[in-house]
Each structure stands twice: as C-alpha cells, then as structure tokens.
Amino acid sequence: MAEKFTVPDGWVVQAYQYALDPTPAQSPVLESHAGGARFAYNTMLAAVTANLSQRDAERSYGIATEDLTPRMSWSFQSLRNDFNHRKHQVAVREDGTPWWGENSKEVYANACQNLAAGLKNWDDSRTGRRQGPRVGFPSFKSKRSTKKFAFTTGTIRVEADRHHVTLPRVGTVRVHESTRKLARRLEHATARVLKATVRFARGRWLVSFTCVVQRAPQRPAHVKRVASVVGVDVGVNDLVVAATPEGREVLRVRASREFAHASAKLRALARKAARQHGRWDTATKTRREPSAGWLRTQQAIAKQHVRVGNLRRDRLHKLTTELAQSFEVIGTETLAVKNMMAAGGTGKKGLNRSIADAGLGELSRQLDYKTRWYKSVRVQADRWYPSSKTCSGCGCVKTKLSLAERLYVCDNNDCGLQIDRDLNAAINLARMARAEHSACFDTGGADRKTTAPAAPVAAKPESSNGSASPQGEAA
Ligand SMILES: [Zn+2]
Missing domain, CATH: 3.30.420 (Nucleotidyltransferase; domain 5)
Known part of the structure; x- marks a missing residue:
C-alpha cells in the first residue's frame, strides 16, 4: 500500500462509481466503518497536535532545539503503527470492551494514510515545496463530515451477476446500477482494482473503485468526426x-428543460422554507425549534x-x-x-x-x-x-x-x-x-x-462517463 505505484504505459487510472443498496443489516456496518475511520484520523491528528504543542511549549521555556521532545514521525507507516498501539486503550467502550475489531483494519490504515498525506501537503505548502493555493493544517473530522472509508487490500470483488460487490468485512452488497462496464474489463484483465472507497453522499452510500485500466487512445469507430x-x-x-x-x-x-424545471423547483422550495417557521429566528436572532413543515421542506430541498x-x-x-x-x-x-x-x-x-x-x-x-x-x-x-x-x-x-x-x-x-x-x-x-x-x-x-x-497519466482518478461521479477522491 505504501510503495509508490506506477501506472504502466497504455494504462490509465480511472474510477468507476456505483450507488449501493445495502440491506438494513449492512447499513450499520457501513456506518461503523466510517465512524472507525474518523476515529483513527482524529486520534492520530490529536497525537500530532499534542506533540507540536509540547515542542512549542518547551521552546517557549528556552529549551534548545536539540533537547526538545523529538518530533513525531508523520509517515503513514508510523502513524498506522502508533494507532495500532493506541487502539487497545482508546478504541474501547465504557465497560472496557474493545470495539476496534468490529471494523476492517484497512479503514484505520487508510485514515492514517489520509492524515499523513494531509500533513505532508500542509508542510510542503508552508515550506514552498508545493505550488498552488496555501494548504491548511488538517482539521478534525466532525460527526457531520462526509462519512467515508476505503479498502486497498482484502476481498474487493465485483460479482459476476453485475449487481453485487463484495467488500472486506462488509460482505456482498447490492449495487443499484449494473457494473457491466467494469466487470467486463475485470474479466478480460484490462482493468485492475487498486482501491475501493465507500462514502455517504447525495443521500446514499456510494462505492468508487479506483482502477488501472488499459486504454488505447482511439476514437470509437461508430463516431463520425464532425x-x-x-x-x-x-x-x-x-x-x-x-x-x-x-x-x-x-x-x-x-x-x-428537465434541468431548468428542477432548478426552478429548487428555488421555489427555498422560498417556501423561508416563509416557514425555521431553525433560526431572525427577529430575536436566536435558534429555535423548527416546525414540522419546515423540516419536511428541508428534506424535499435535499432531495431536489x-x-x-x-x-x-x-x-x-x-x-x-x-x-x-x-x-x-x-x-x-x-x-x-x-x-x-x-x-x-x-x-x-x-x-x-x-x-x-x-x-x-x-x-x-x-x-x-x-x-x-x-x-x-x-x-x-x-x-x-x-x-x-x-x-x-x-x-x-x-x-x-x-x-x-x-x-x-x-x-x-x-x-x-x-x-x-x-x-x-x-x-x-x-x-x-x-x-x-x-x-x-x-x-x-x-x-x-x-x-x-500520449501525455502522461493524470494522478487523479478519472470518472468513467457511464457512472456518475466526477469528484476526485482527495476532496
Ligand atoms: Zn470587426
């Protein structure tokens, strides 16, 4: 997982995304994995922050740089190893029973990898090794952050029936649309899955397979050049x-016309919500209990x-x-x-x-x-x-x-x-x-x-045009 993967010539990195239809029993498993990933990320970010503040405090007492508490390593491997030591103490319930074993260990490792990348980007940006807009220090993930976790090893499979995928620990989950395009490529060995990312967005669970795909650059024969x-x-x-x-x-x-209609409806719903008894009272500038009607409108807005x-x-x-x-x-x-x-x-x-x-x-x-x-x-x-x-x-x-x-x-x-x-x-x-x-x-x-x-392959996964998501994974 840690070693740098190089894309072979004639292959590109591409993502295939599908909406999942988990059973009522599977949804809590997905929730749990997302929670575990968030916990690992926040735990290690807290450790890094504590280490930095400790060094700052010592410096303010006039302690020489070489005598400061050593800076903790921010590499993926050491963050992961550190978490694996800590989890026995921190990832436990109030009665002392550990819960970390309920999720695949992959999600903790992946969270550490994301944190390592975030820290590196911040450090590179601060020291001028990274171009572009300034990257901020990683922030803690709240319960309202996007629920997300990823697998890079273990049983990641697109089932032959084109309507199920299998993920480590989660098991076989039904997929909303057909996985035909990807499945065919996997069967013909013209694609290989590198990573499966699961996230909750647009009101449902989605899985995105980051793959390397063999692609000879060419125009499909049936398309005429205009x-x-x-x-x-x-x-x-x-x-x-x-x-x-x-x-x-x-x-x-x-x-x-569909799009214009949908946008108009969205604006109408927003106006409706403004007339209802919402969460914010503009007269007194305080929060209040919203009406049931307002809550219903909010749901309709989200759907729209x-x-x-x-x-x-x-x-x-x-x-x-x-x-x-x-x-x-x-x-x-x-x-x-x-x-x-x-x-x-x-x-x-x-x-x-x-x-x-x-x-x-x-x-x-x-x-x-x-x-x-x-x-x-x-x-x-x-x-x-x-x-x-x-x-x-x-x-x-x-x-x-x-x-x-x-x-x-x-x-x-x-x-x-x-x-x-x-x-x-x-x-x-x-x-x-x-x-x-x-x-x-x-x-x-x-x-x-x-x-x-024949330009070199982009590092970012590319969305296939059949499936829905244009979003990069790093967001
Ligand atoms: Zn002119």
Missing part, C-alpha cells in the same frame, strides 16, 4: 457553443439538490464525451474560476451562480482526460486571451464588453460585424486552437498548453 478543429465557449447562461475556425456553428447546448446535481453531471458527461469524440482539436478558454467566484460578493451573485452552475472547471477536467482517451487534443487559451472581446470578423479588440450584451457589435466601421456573443467567442477560440496546435506540431510538440494524446 470537424477537425473547434472552439468551445461556455457562456454564462448554462450554454455551450462550439464553432469551427471558418465560423460554422457545430454545436449549441442549452440547459435541458441531488436531482439537480445528477442532471447536471449527466449532461456534462455526455457533452464532454461528444466533444472529445467528434473533434480532433478542441480550443477552450481558461477561466480562473476560483478567483472569479471569490471576487464577486453580492453584486455578482448572478454571474457567480452561473459559473458555479456551468461547472466550467469540471468541464475542463473531463475534457482533459477524455481527449486523451479518444485521441483528440485540447488546447487551452492563455488566461488573458480576449476570446469574447475580439471581433471574429476583423480581429479588432473591444475594450469593454459587459456580460449583459448578448450580441457582439464590432466598433470598427469598416467591419460592423454583428454576431451572437458566444458564437463569436467560440470562433476565436477555434482559431486560437488551430494556430497553437499547428505551432505545437512544427516545434515538435513541446508546448505546455497542449494536451498531447
């Missing part, structure tokens, strides 16, 4: 437009959130698959989604919500691995590339273009082009992609912005 180069613009109103460099619109995808999320995930997966299969070179913009969402405040609510809705980051992530699967290429525009402000007719760049302007009107009197804003941006992105891609091939393909078909 065009060789396209630009893809993700508009603010949940709209995606693709166009060729010649200005032909090849794809326009709006939010489905799941539905909206599922519809969005499904639509996004279908869209990215279509794009990656139908085109050879796909140009997209680079939105600093995180920055845009953070800088908004109340004034930008609409835009922020739309960006979050459109899931541009997720679209980008899916395109990244699907273009590798289907042997197409993704070209990302430079962060400052003015895809929306540039005129696709004459190339002049506007200084200002508000989000409300849905029609692009060129300021250049000789040109005077009037064109749909999103189509204009898509055409510009297509031209950018064409230019970058040919430049990249001329120079031997060393361009960093281009995802070449």
Whole structure:
C-alpha cells in the first residue's frame, strides 16, 4: 500500500462509481466503518497536535532545539503503527470492551494514510515545496463530515451477476446500477482494482473503485468526426457553443428543460422554507425549534439538490464525451474560476451562480482526460486571451464588453460585424486552437498548453462517463 505505484504505459487510472443498496443489516456496518475511520484520523491528528504543542511549549521555556521532545514521525507507516498501539486503550467502550475489531483494519490504515498525506501537503505548502493555493493544517473530522472509508487490500470483488460487490468485512452488497462496464474489463484483465472507497453522499452510500485500466487512445469507430478543429465557449447562461475556425456553428447546448424545471423547483422550495417557521429566528436572532413543515421542506430541498446535481453531471458527461469524440482539436478558454467566484460578493451573485452552475472547471477536467482517451487534443487559451472581446470578423479588440450584451457589435466601421456573443467567442477560440496546435506540431510538440494524446497519466482518478461521479477522491 505504501510503495509508490506506477501506472504502466497504455494504462490509465480511472474510477468507476456505483450507488449501493445495502440491506438494513449492512447499513450499520457501513456506518461503523466510517465512524472507525474518523476515529483513527482524529486520534492520530490529536497525537500530532499534542506533540507540536509540547515542542512549542518547551521552546517557549528556552529549551534548545536539540533537547526538545523529538518530533513525531508523520509517515503513514508510523502513524498506522502508533494507532495500532493506541487502539487497545482508546478504541474501547465504557465497560472496557474493545470495539476496534468490529471494523476492517484497512479503514484505520487508510485514515492514517489520509492524515499523513494531509500533513505532508500542509508542510510542503508552508515550506514552498508545493505550488498552488496555501494548504491548511488538517482539521478534525466532525460527526457531520462526509462519512467515508476505503479498502486497498482484502476481498474487493465485483460479482459476476453485475449487481453485487463484495467488500472486506462488509460482505456482498447490492449495487443499484449494473457494473457491466467494469466487470467486463475485470474479466478480460484490462482493468485492475487498486482501491475501493465507500462514502455517504447525495443521500446514499456510494462505492468508487479506483482502477488501472488499459486504454488505447482511439476514437470509437461508430463516431463520425464532425470537424477537425473547434472552439468551445461556455457562456454564462448554462450554454455551450462550439464553432469551427471558418465560423460554422457545430454545436449549441442549452440547459435541458428537465434541468431548468428542477432548478426552478429548487428555488421555489427555498422560498417556501423561508416563509416557514425555521431553525433560526431572525427577529430575536436566536435558534429555535423548527416546525414540522419546515423540516419536511428541508428534506424535499435535499432531495431536489441531488436531482439537480445528477442532471447536471449527466449532461456534462455526455457533452464532454461528444466533444472529445467528434473533434480532433478542441480550443477552450481558461477561466480562473476560483478567483472569479471569490471576487464577486453580492453584486455578482448572478454571474457567480452561473459559473458555479456551468461547472466550467469540471468541464475542463473531463475534457482533459477524455481527449486523451479518444485521441483528440485540447488546447487551452492563455488566461488573458480576449476570446469574447475580439471581433471574429476583423480581429479588432473591444475594450469593454459587459456580460449583459448578448450580441457582439464590432466598433470598427469598416467591419460592423454583428454576431451572437458566444458564437463569436467560440470562433476565436477555434482559431486560437488551430494556430497553437499547428505551432505545437512544427516545434515538435513541446508546448505546455497542449494536451498531447500520449501525455502522461493524470494522478487523479478519472470518472468513467457511464457512472456518475466526477469528484476526485482527495476532496
Ligand atoms: Zn470587426
């Protein structure tokens, strides 16, 4: 488990996720494993924190660095061994009977591994060895944290009937949808399970198999290439437009009617809850006992959130698959989604919500691995590339273009082009992609912005497009 696993050539890491239908007897076993994982994580985090505070206190008394209490090792192995010593004292009930043996020991080991990774990320981020946003010190997991645990060894099996999976200690659990895609691959030895992660999300237990999968990058034979180069613009109103460099619109995808309906219902439920006697009394600014009606509405809201999320995930997966299969070179913009969402405040609510809705980051992530699967290429525009402000007719760049302007009107009197804003941006992105891609091939393909078909495998598991989850495991 600890040694670094390297993915062989021609294989990729991919996750297959399924919803579980545990029996009434199995649900408590899943709960117990999740609780055990949380306990191991918190126990070892408390030990690490105590060790750090001890050293801080000693330092404040003027004790020399070499005489301080030694720093506890944060490696996975030593955290796991330490927990295995401690569990006899701490993982016991009030009457003294130990409970740790009721769960697979794998979940404790995995919790220690997660903690070790969290500590390392924090340390690397603090000392500048890790790029990107600052990583905080690991925090304790509360009872409201996501219930989650994982197995890396033991009996992890996808049953031949395509409707059950077997997990260590938990046993054989029924799976909601067919496991056909993964089962077939396992039977043909073109996939191997590395890890099974179980978590409670969207109101149910889910299992995610992280696998290495043999995948020759190629386009499925039945799919026709629609065009060789396209630009893809993700508009603010949940709209995606693709166009060729010649200005032909090849794809326009709006939010489905189902999705719009589900979102509207969600908003209506939120308004309803606001009229009911909720948990928070705004008049006195105190907590209070909510009404039964409010609680019912909250349940309906949670259910509707799941539905909206599922519809969005499904639509996004279908869209990215279509794009990656139908085109050879796909140009997209680079939105600093995180920055845009953070800088908004109340004034930008609409835009922020739309960006979050459109899931541009997720679209980008899916395109990244699907273009590798289907042997197409993704070209990302430079962060400052003015895809929306540039005129696709004459190339002049506007200084200002508000989000409300849905029609692009060129300021250049000789040109005077009037064109749909999103189509204009898509055409510009297509031209950018064409230019970058040919430049990249001329120079031997060393361009960093281009995802070449044979690029190294991403470390993050990729979701298969048949199953539901786009979420990474590390979250
Ligand atoms: Zn123009």
